[in-house]
Each structure stands twice: as C-alpha cells, then as structure tokens.
Amino acid sequence: MTTLDTTAPKVVKKTNNSGVLGDRIFKGTAFFFAAMVLVVLFGIMLLLLKEAWPTFAHFGFGFFYHSEWDVVNNQYGALVPIVGTLVTSLIAIVIGVPVSFGIAIFITLMAPNWMKRPVGIAIELLAAVPSIIYGMWGLFYFAPWFANSMQPIMTSTLGNVPLIGQFFQGPPIGVSIFTAGVVLAIMIIPFIASVMRDMFEVVPTALKESAYAMGSTTWEVVWKVILPYTKAGVIGGIMLGLGRALGETMAVAFVVGNSLELNTGLFYPGATIASTMANEFNEASGLHMSSLIALALILFIITFVVLSIAKWFLLRLEKVQEGSKT
Amino acid sequence: MSKYQTRKLINYFNLVASLVVTALGLFMLAWILSVLFSKGFQYINWAVFTQMTPPPGSAGGLLNAIFGTLVITFFAVLIGTPIGIMAGTYLSEFGGNSRFSSTVRFINDVLLSAPSIVVGVFVYTLIVEPQGHFSGWAGAIALAILVIPVVVRTTEDMLKLVPVQLREAAAALGAPRYTVTLSIVYKAALSGMITGVLLATARIMGETAPLLFTALNNQFWSSNMNEPIANMPVVIYQYALSPYEDWQNLAWAAALLITLSVLTMNIIARYTLKGSSSR
Numbered sequence: 312m313t314t315l316d317t318t319a320p321k322v323v324k325k326t327n328n329s330g331v332l333g334d335r336i337f338k339g340t341a342f343f344f345a346a347m348v349l350v351v352l353f354g355i356m357l358l359l360l361k362e363a364w365p366t367f368a369h370f371g372f373g374f375f376y377h378s379e380w381d382v383v384n385n386q387y388g389a390l391v392p393i394v395g396t397l398v399t400s401l402i403a404i405v406i407g408v409p410v411s412f413g414i415a416i417f418i419t420l421m422a423p424n425w426m427k428r429p430v431g432i433a434i435e436l437l438a439a440v441p442s443i444i445y446g447m448w449g450l451f452y453f454a455p456w457f458a459n460s461m462q463p464i465m466t467s468t469l470g471n472v473p474l475i476g477q478f479f480q481g482p483p484i485g486v487s488i489f490t491a492g493v494v495l496a497i498m499i500i501p502f503i504a505s506v507m508r509d510m511f512e513v514v515p516t517a518l519k520e521s522a523y524a525m526g527s528t529t530w531e532v533v534w535k536v537i538l539p540y541t542k543a544g545v546i547g548g549i550m551l552g553l554g555r556a557l558g559e560t561m562a563v564a565f566v567v568g569n570s571l572e573l574n575t576g577l578f579y580p581g582a583t584i585a586s587t588m589a590n591e592f593n594e595a596s597g598l599h600m601s602s603l604i605a606l607a608l609i610l611f612i613i614t615f616v617v618l619s620i621a622k623w624f625l626l627r628l629e630k631v632q633e634g635s636k637t
Numbered sequence: 638m639s640k641y642q643t644r645k646l647i648n649y650f651n652l653v654a655s656l657v658v659t660a661l662g663l664f665m666l667a668w669i670l671s672v673l674f675s676k677g678f679q680y681i682n683w684a685v686f687t688q689m690t691p692p693p694g695s696a697g698g699l700l701n702a703i704f705g706t707l708v709i710t711f712f713a714v715l716i717g718t719p720i721g722i723m724a725g726t727y728l729s730e731f732g733g734n735s736r737f738s739s740t741v742r743f744i745n746d747v748l749l750s751a752p753s754i755v756v757g758v759f760v761y762t763l764i765v766e767p768q769g770h771f772s773g774w775a776g777a778i779a780l781a782i783l784v785i786p787v788v789v790r791t792t793e794d795m796l797k798l799v800p801v802q803l804r805e806a807a808a809a810l811g812a813p814r815y816t817v818t819l820s821i822v823y824k825a826a827l828s829g830m831i832t833g834v835l836l837a838t839a840r841i842m843g844e845t846a847p848l849l850f851t852a853l854n855n856q857f858w859s860s861n862m863n864e865p866i867a868n869m870p871v872v873i874y875q876y877a878l879s880p881y882e883d884w885q886n887l888a889w890a891a892a893l894l895i896t897l898s899v900l901t902m903n904i905i906a907r908y909t910l911k912g913s914s915s916r
Contacts, residue, residue, distance in 0.1 A: 330813030342731070344721075344724040348741050355756070358762050410661065421656065430663070434666075442844075447889070447892055451672075531648070555750055560752065604758060611752065
C-alpha cells in the first residue's frame with residue numbers, strides 16, 4: 312500500500328491533491344469497517360471466554376460430561392443441553408435433507424416454468440417467518456396434533472423395534488426433543504432446499520442431456536449425474552442447515568419442554584443450549600451466569616466449526632465450476 | 638419384472654415422493670399462515686394500536702411495543718448499514734483476493750448464520766452488565782451486529798455486478814477512486830444495495846433471542862433508549878407463554894403484525910432485486 316503511494320508520479324499529487332487524500336481516507340475507512348467484521352468475531356470469542364472462565368476453572372473438564380444442572384446447589388454440567396442440541400439438530404437433518412432434496416428436484420426438473428418461481432419463493436418465505444412464530448405454532452398447534460396422532464403410531468410401531476425401540480418412548484404431552492427436531496426441520500428446509508436448487512440449476516445442460524440420450528430415467532440423471540456433480544455444494548448446504556438448527560433458539564424454547572433431565576426416549580421433554588439460555592439467563596447470577604455463558608461459548612464454537620466446514624465445501628464447488636468454465 | 642420396469646418404477650416412485658414433499662412444504666407454510674390469520678386477525682382492533690401493554694388479566698394494546706420495535710429496528714439499521722456498506726465496498730473495490738479480504742469474507746459468512754442468541758449474550762456482557770441495566774441501545778447494537786453480515790454480503794455481490802468498464806471510463810475522465818465508487822458504482826448498484834438493507838431489516842424485526850438479554854421489555858410507554866424498552870418479539874414471548882387469556886390473545890395479534898411486516902418486506906426486497914437484475 313505505502314510503496315504504491317511513494318512511487319506514484321508527483322504530477323498527480325500536484326494537480327489532484329484532494330483526490331489522492333480523499334482516496335486515502337475513503338480506502339482507510341472501508342478497510343477499518345472491513346476489519347471490524349473480524350473484530351466482532353474475536354470480540355465475541357474473547358469476551359465469552361473471559362466471562363465463562365470461572366465455570367471452566369471451577370468444574371474443569373467435567374463441565375462437558377456431567378449431567379446435573381442444579382441451580383440450588385450451584386452444580387452445573389453441560390451434558391444434557393449439549394446432547395439435546397446435537398440430537399434435535401440431528402433429527403432436523405434426518406427429516407430435512409430428504410425433503411429439501413425432493414423440493415429441489417421438483418423445482419429444477421419437474422415443475423413447469425410458470426410454477427418454478429412461485430414455489431421457490433413460497434419455500435423461501437418459510438425461512439422469513441420469524442422463529443418465535445414457529446414456536447407459537449409449534450406449541451399450540453403442532454405439538455398437540457403430534458402427541459395425539461403421530462406419537463401413538465410411532466410408539467406402537469417403531470417403539471417395538473429392538474435396539475432403536477427405546478428412543479421412541481415418552482409421555483404423550485407433545486413438547487419433546489422430537490417435536491423440537493421436527494419444527495427445526497421445517498425451519499431449515501428452505502436454507503438447504505435453496506442451496507440445492509441453486510446447485511442443481513448450474514449443472515451443464517449437455518451433461519444432463521447426454522445422460523437422457525443414453526436412456527437414463529429422470530431419477531438416474533439426478534442420482535448419477537446431478538448429485539455427483541454438485542456433491543460438495545449439497546454437503547455445504549446441509550452443513551449450513553445444520554449450523555442454523557444448532558443455534559435456533561425461540562422455536563425450540565417453546566416446544567422442547569425445557570427439562571434438564573437425561574432421558575433416552577425422544578418423546579420426553581428436554582433442553583438445548585439455546586433454550587436453556589433463553590429460559591434461565593435473566594434470573595441468573597454468579598456461577599450460574601458464568602455457566603450459561605460457557606454454554607453460549609460452546610454453542611458458538613460448535614456452530615463456527617460447522618459453518619466453516621459448510622463454507623469450505625461451497626468454496627470448493629465454486630472453484631470446480633470456475634475451472635470447468637475456462 | 639424386467640430391469641427396465643424396475644428402473645421406471647424407481648423413477649416414478651422418487652418423482653412422486655418429490656412432489657409429495659414439495660406439497661408438504663407448501664402445506665406447512667399454509668398451515669402456519671392460516672393459524673396466524675385465524676388467531677391473530679380476530680384480536681386486531683383499534684385498541685391494539687392506541688393502548689399500552691396491559692397488566693395481567695385486563696385488555697390493552699401494543700402501542701408501546703410497536704413503537705419500541707420500530708425505534709430499535711431503526712437504530713439497528715442506522716448503525717449496521719454504513720458499517721456493512723463500507724466493509725462490502727472494501728471487499729469489492731479494494732480487497733480483491735488478498736488474504737485479508739478472503740478472511741473477512743469467510744468470517745462474514747460465518748457470522749451470517751451464527752446463532753443470534755450468542756450475539757445477545759455478547760452485547761449483554763459488553764454493555765448491559767457494565768452499565769448495570771437493560772437498555773434500548775443495547776438491543777439496537779445487538780441487532781446491528783446481525784444487520785452487518787447481511788449488508789456486507791449483498792453490497793459486495795451487488796458492487797461486483799457493476800461492469801469494470803464503467804469504473805475505467807470514470808477513472809479515464811480523471812475522477813479519483815472515491816468519486817468513482819460513490820457517484821458511479823453506488824449509483825449503478827443502488828437498488829441491489831437497498832434490497833440488502835431491506836432483507837436485513839426483515840431479518841431483525843422478528844428477532845427475539847438477542848433482545849431478551851438486551852432491551853428486555855417495559856410494560857409502560859418509554860422512548861428512552863437508555864432504559865429497557867418494550868418490543869414486539871419479547872412481548873410475544875412473554876405473553877404467549879403466560880396463563881392469562883388477554884395476554885395470549887395480544888400475543889397472537891402481535892405475531893400476525895410482525896409476520897405480515899416481515900413477509901411484506903421480504904417480498905418487496907425480492908421484487909426490487911428481480912427488477913434490478915433483469916435490467
């Protein structure tokens with residue numbers, strides 16, 4: 312930067328002094344604010360680490376694997392919220408990925424042209440609905456419906472399967488880890504589906520047509536041509552959805568039941584990191600507060616890693632596509 | 638069954654499944670919106686816009702919460718937009734593919750999807766705790782942090798769409814770099830940049846988690862940003878989970894209002910974006 316300025320011809324400085332100065336100020340300001348994005352990230356990390364330190368110092372590594380969360384006796388272990396966060400997000404991915412895949416196939420390959428845009432926008436509007444609305448709908452409409460109609464069916468069928476049967480047990484109250492997972496699935500579908508759709512649309516037509524010409528069915532084109540071609544992008548989209556699901560707060564706080572007991576049954580109420588924070592933060596102080604901030608730090612690091620992986624996959628695909636264009 | 642028939646059957650089954658899940662997705666949107674309209678619409682009346690949030694068990698309105706949400710959102714956008722635009726400008730106009738701007742781009746994309754509740758905790762420890770009280774400013778700053786990544790991303794994308802020849806033509810006339818950016822590039826990318834700001838506004842208007850730890854809530858009228866200030870999302874959260882019927886009804890009315898504003902903004906944003914890209 313400085314070397315450029317010194318080698319600039321002196322004539323320019325004489326004739327257009329204000330321009331050079333203005334340029335420097337403008338570029339400097341832009342640089343300052345770009346750097347601010349980094350400062351925000353490191354600020355979050357450092358400040359949370361500082362506030363969470365008393366917890367890590369007090370409980371040590373045990374904070375991660377102890378399951379009791381006892382406000383009265385000031386004993387905190389993060390196992391239940393961590394497991395709850397991972398399990399609800401896993402359910403969301405298991406349900407959300409096939410559905411998003413189907414939606415992306417429908418929009419790119421099946422829908423007539425006049426239908427593509429409206430359906431695409433409608434699905435994307437699902438992402439615009441505020442998370443608290445999902446919470447209200449989930450608590451007052453979805454959870455009761457699920458407890459009355461779906462849950463008995465699942466318990467009497469899947470519940471009897473050996474090994475996985477124990478997961479499909481629980482009281483018929485509607486608010487549970489599983490309900491939270493389903494609501495999360497609906498919330499992340501638009502993100503995954505729109506990434507998949509964008510990916511599918513850039514697959515070169517020649518590739519698809521060659522496969523059709525060889526006698527492939529539409530499904531075979533999807534499975535053997537489109538999917539391998541867009542693999543990295545699809546994984547990136549899924550990780551992006553996972554990142555969203557992990558940190559989702561309000562919807563989960565409404566439907567997860569907020570119980571900090573460890574159960575194997577998915578139909579029992581549970582808690583996630585975010586829901587625990589939403590519930591307890593404003594009444595917390597001292598070590599309790601520090602433990603909640605420690606939870607926030609854990610959540611931030613998990614989502615940071617997941618989103619970084621997502622970004623890495625998406626960048627890789629961009630590079631592949633740029634390479635194939637030239 | 639011949640192999641050909643099996644292949645056709647698999648194809649048929651999977652395509653029908655795609656159709657079914659798309660219908661399911663659309664049904665979910667319809668279900669949520671119909672619930673919102675049927676529950677929310679009946680409780681929207683004049684009092685909602687003229688009266689304050691009531692004490693438990695009595696009727697009232699949402700005036701202070703609507704006002705609070707507008708004020709907090711306004712300041713959040715006011716703080717976040719310039720930062721986002723300048724950072725996006727740097728990435729597009731000056732940064733190129735240097736290591737610094739690649740890092741900023743990467744971190745920005747991560748922040749774009751970072752959990753909003755963590756931002757709430759961050760602002761709590763940064764501002765609320767040292768000050769000793771919740772405040773509207775803390776809420777606005779928390780939301781501004783959520784605005785920045787959205788605006789950075791859209792600004793960079795929109796500025797990159799402006800043809801290089803336009804910049805070169807202006808530079809050839811002797812315009813300094815900042816004039817080129819401010820009066821040529823910005824002008825060409827204006828509608829796209831506005832879209833970004835609209836999308837960011839729509840995103841933060843319904844955000845609840847960060848406000849819970851920053852602006853909190855206020856049952857009374859307050860226009861003082863240094864105090865806790867009422868806002869729609871937190872009112873919805875507290876009233877929906879309360880045992881009082883009046884409060885729950887107000888929560889539904891508030892939910893409908895906030896969703897309608899957010900969806901409207903989204904559709905307007907998409908419409909402007911479509912207009913600018915087809916031009």
